[in-house]
Amino acid sequence: MTRDEEIIEDFPAYALGALGNEERRAVEDLIERDADAAKELAEMLDTVAEFSARVGEAIPPMAVRERLVSTAKAEGGGTYQDSAFSSLVSHLENRIAIEENEREHDVKSVWQRLGSLVTAGRLAFATSLASFVIVGIMAIQLGVDNVELNQKVSDMDRDVAAAYARAEEILNEMSSTEELLNYAHERISRQDQEIVRMTELNDALRSSMNDQISLTYATLRNEYQSPEWQPDAGLTGNGYAYLLEHQRKPLGALVVGGVEQAPPGEEYRLYLIREDSEPTYVASFDMNRAGYGTVLFKLTIPMSLYDGAHITRERTADPPDPSLASPQNLYKPQ
């Protein structure tokens, strides 16, 4: 037996699908080059195909047809009818086919009685019915779509209105913030003006104080005279003092400016100093709120016999303590 004869022996198995892949390819190779063998196999294949066609029908779900047609369209297929329309037509045709099958088998069903009324124009009737149904479905669908669309537009309008309202709130808040900011700027500006005014007032007060000291000094000067020496202008920082001596009486005068008020329970005290003796306490005094003070005191000897003056700040309850007079506070004659 030749190899080809062995392969031909496999033809029935090939037709029945009972070969492995290798044997199947061998058969297909042979029929490509042997027309007689191909004819012999074709007869067997026809037999099996006839057998297959008679195994029986079963109605697949409509979804199978829909998927096939939609896939075909997705792969570039064209159509002359709407797929839903075709599906309905096909569905009706399937029902008609079932009717016919049942009628052939003398089965009296509803479909058979219906089928007897519909003769040659059955397909046309089915097509018209399908068209009517499709139009109805499309109208309903369009209505549903329209309602959904209106709802979406309404929702969007509401969203836009809410966005506008929020934007307005933000603008109002911004406006309020701006007003607050302006108010703050105005307050700052007023405070600046107040500071300027107070500074000017302070300067005027200082000037007035100086003027008052000068006026006091000038007034006293009519009866008093300045000793040869004067206190150091650096008495207490910015403070200054003038000592005067009455021209006819044993009186002295001290005019002080630019010195802070003594805290409660304390006072300033004036000592006159001679180099060869202990400082002599002559008077206690305090400053007014403007930092200005004037005190008159008795002199036991002419002021010209003293070498200088000494001012201390001591507890009011304590007696004068000449030992507190330090050289730093020594008033030297100019």
Add this chain to the structure above:
Amino acid sequence: MINYQELTDQELLAEISEKNTDAFAALYDRYGKRVFGLAARILNDSVKSEEVTQDVFMRVWRRGHTYMPDKGKFTTWLFRIAHNRTIDELRRLRRDKSRYSDDITERYDLESDEITPPEAAVANSEYEQVRASLTVLPEAQRQVVYLSYFKGMTQTQIAESTGQPLGTVKTRMRLALKKLRVALENEIYGDD
């Protein structure tokens, strides 16, 4: 408007080659139930049968132009694709789940419920014709046809399972097909 139901298989295939989905739908309407019925009868599984049916017709859609009329009828080409695809699925299921018994006596029983899928609604009147065709075969021949065609067994597997020599299986298949051809032709002529 073209009435595709009136077109021949060849004319529909020509339209399908031009990517006409209406022609494709018409061809499905013509043979879809038979292809689905065949798959359902063998697989006894509606979902898998749907998949097979889809695969078969998508192959027609994509490769319809490869069908050559001079090598056989369109239905021969179509049902061969359908049967091969169904058998492939059956073998795959058998490998995956071993859902089909290896008991040869259970497999070979034309009267059992196993070959009457309850969910497939297969038209039993036609299957009666197939069953009748098979009954004209001697027992041994009917067995090899059943095991190969309905159960997807190869001739080698049948030989091993039944304990028959491979040559004997081949001979019985050949004789079975000859008798089957005569029986089916008689039925066809009888229908006319």
